[in-house]
Amino acid sequence: QKEVEQNSGPLSVPEGAIASLNCTYSDRVSQSFFWYRQYSGKSPELIMSIYSNGDKEDGRFTAQLNKASQYVSLLIRDSQPSDSATYLCAVKSWGKLQFGAGTQVVVTP
Amino acid sequence: EPEVTQTPSHQVTQMGQEVILRCVPISNHLYFYWYRQILGQKVEFLVSFYNNEISEKSEIFDDQFSVERPDGSNFTLKIRSTKLEDSAMYFCASSDQEGAGTDTQYFGPGTRLTVL
Numbered sequence A: 001q002k003e004v005e006q007n008s009g010p011l012s013v014p015e016g017a018i019a020s021l022n023c024t025y026s027d028r029v030s031q032s033f034f035w036y037r038q039y040s041g042k043s044p045e046l047i048m049s050i051y052s053n054g055d056k057e058d059g060r061f062t063a064q065l066n067k068a069s070q071y072v073s074l075l076i077r078d079s080q081p082s083d084s085a086t087y088l089c090a091v092k093s094w095g096k097l098q099f100g101a102g103t104q105v106v107v108t109p
Numbered sequence B: 001e002p003e004v005t006q007t008p009s010h011q012v013t014q015m016g017q018e019v020i021l022r023c024v025p026i027s028n029h030l031y032f033y034w035y036r037q038i039l040g041q042k043v044e045f046l047v048s049f050y051n052n053e054i055s056e057k058s059e060i061f062d063d064q065f066s067v068e069r070p071d072g073s074n075f076t077l078k079i080r081s082t083k084l085e086d087s088a089m090y091f092c093a094s095s096d097q098e099g100a101g102t103d104t105q106y107f108g109p110g111t112r113l114t115v116l
Helices: none
Strands: A004-006 A011-014 A019-025 A032-038 A045-050 A054-058 A061-066 A071-076 A085-093 A096-099 A103-108 B005-007 B010-013 B019-024 B031-037 B043-050 B053-057 B065-068 B075-079 B088-095 B111-115
Touching: A004 A085, A011 A019, A019 A085, A019 A103, A032 A061, A032 A071, A045 A054, A045 A061, A045 A071, A071 A085, A096 B031, A096 B043, B005 B088, B010 B019, B019 B031, B019 B088, B019 B111, B043 B065, B043 B075, B075 B088
Parallel strands: A011 A103, B010 B111
Antiparallel strands: A004 A019, A019 A071, A032 A045, A032 A085, A054 A061, A061 A071, A085 A096, A085 A103, B005 B019, B019 B075, B031 B043, B031 B088, B043 B053, B065 B075, B088 B111
């Protein structure tokens, strides 16, 4: 069974600080990696995709990928109360997305 | 901005009844997916669909489930005889490519299915 693992949280982050989220995956052939944000009762909303080892930055978000360690991370800089949500790591294998259970982030004013 | 739409937003049904969940993928997308999320659990893959055929399905997607693209815009998920454990949010997603680098899946708002 291919797995995607995330810390469930909640991760409490002061407003303006950096939130650091981690994800590991077991399927070595995976080539596409995604971070989605999900507010309670809503659908997953794409934040970032990453395909190559290294860092990828988009605004306040930075994704990092290390295929050798089978590890993906997401940094959220200057965290805002609106960033309070569950962050889902998704790994694509054979056409389908496999999701982690998500990390709940709570940004405190 | 183009988006995936789903109807209805909430469906309540009796156990044993058939339900059809409807999705309109983004118009130029070719790959379509159904996922489900039981309350408090992970998002789980059900099925992928391309060129009018199922590409892949999970072990959840048994004979009770079927998918169809009845016309050029709609993509449907049918559950033939609903069970209590089918209660979940069902998400439709679409993407325009499959290759790494171009394969982002965009999700619709979901249909909450409640089986009584």
